[in-house]
Amino acid sequence: MIKQIQWFPGHMFKSLREIREKIKLMDIVIVLLDARLPFSSMNPELKKIISHKPVILLFNKMDLSDQSVLSHWMTHYQHEGYQTLKIDAQTGKNTQKIHPLAQEVLKEKLTREKNKGLKERPIRTMILGIPNVGKSTLINQLSKSSATKTGNTPGVTKAQQWIKLSDQFELLDTPGVLWPKFDDPKVGYHLAITGAIKDKILPEDDVVSYALNFMKTHYPKRLEERYGIKGDLSYVDMLDTIGRLRGCLLKGNEIDYQRVYHIILTDIRGKQLGGLSFDRLEHVSV
Secondary structure, rough: OOOOOOOOOOHHHHHHHHHHHHHHHHOOOEEEEOOOOOOOOOOHHHHHHHHOOOEEEEOOOOHHHHHHHHHHHHHHHHHOEEEEEEOOOOOOOOOHHHHHHHHHOOOHHHHHHHHHHOOOOOOEEEEEOOOOOOOOHHHHHHHHHOOOOOOOOOOOOOEEEEEEEEOOOHHHHHOOOOOOOOOEEEEEHHHHOOOOOOOOOOOHHHHHHHHHHHHHHHOHOOOOOOOHHOOOOOOHHHHHHHHHHOOOOOOOOOHHHHHHHHHHHHHOOOOOOOOOOOOOHHHHOO
């Protein structure tokens, strides 16, 4: 059974209010999505707030995703009117294209300002996204410094700060913001599997059960290649197969399921099972 999840720390409520206040200062908004979760990592509350601004969607962790599924999502968002770009903030892949893309999107506005005799100024942008999607890593990549505190734990950035990326680009960083309640419970599981919400928010057994059954449906070959799982095994049989393969045994030859959970989630997050995409266009209401 898929459980509902609600998780909305107090600083996130404050952040939403501050974003609403600051949005009017922005020329363009950058939204950072997880390339594995193009739907689950798109905060519907933020989508409403930025609806009247030019927006660039960046699909981060591109190499961790299933490229064919990601391409379908990028086309979908382009049809909705967004500019899109897939990147990897960790390695810097395609990040050099962000500023030129912003200039292209704002070309008419910048030309109008120049024709009015207004002094040339930096483009003002805001980077938005859910926790642990890689905002701080991207900003450090763009500014070529450790301008912001980074970490692998969701919720590291707690306050807004202006960062000068270059003479032509100024960015307002904001903490990652989730929304009070996920309408689709699967969103919570997708966020948990990829580490966007803290482990233990949902029972680990439930998260791993969802992940393995998803893999069995969409990536059965990967399960066979990595863990030797063949055929239509039950969830417990899959855990036992992985546990015995990896030597996760307690006294009496019992399976140490906690170790198995950790192995599976680490493998998924570290691309040991290949590029994966958990959001499917045909499975969500968009």
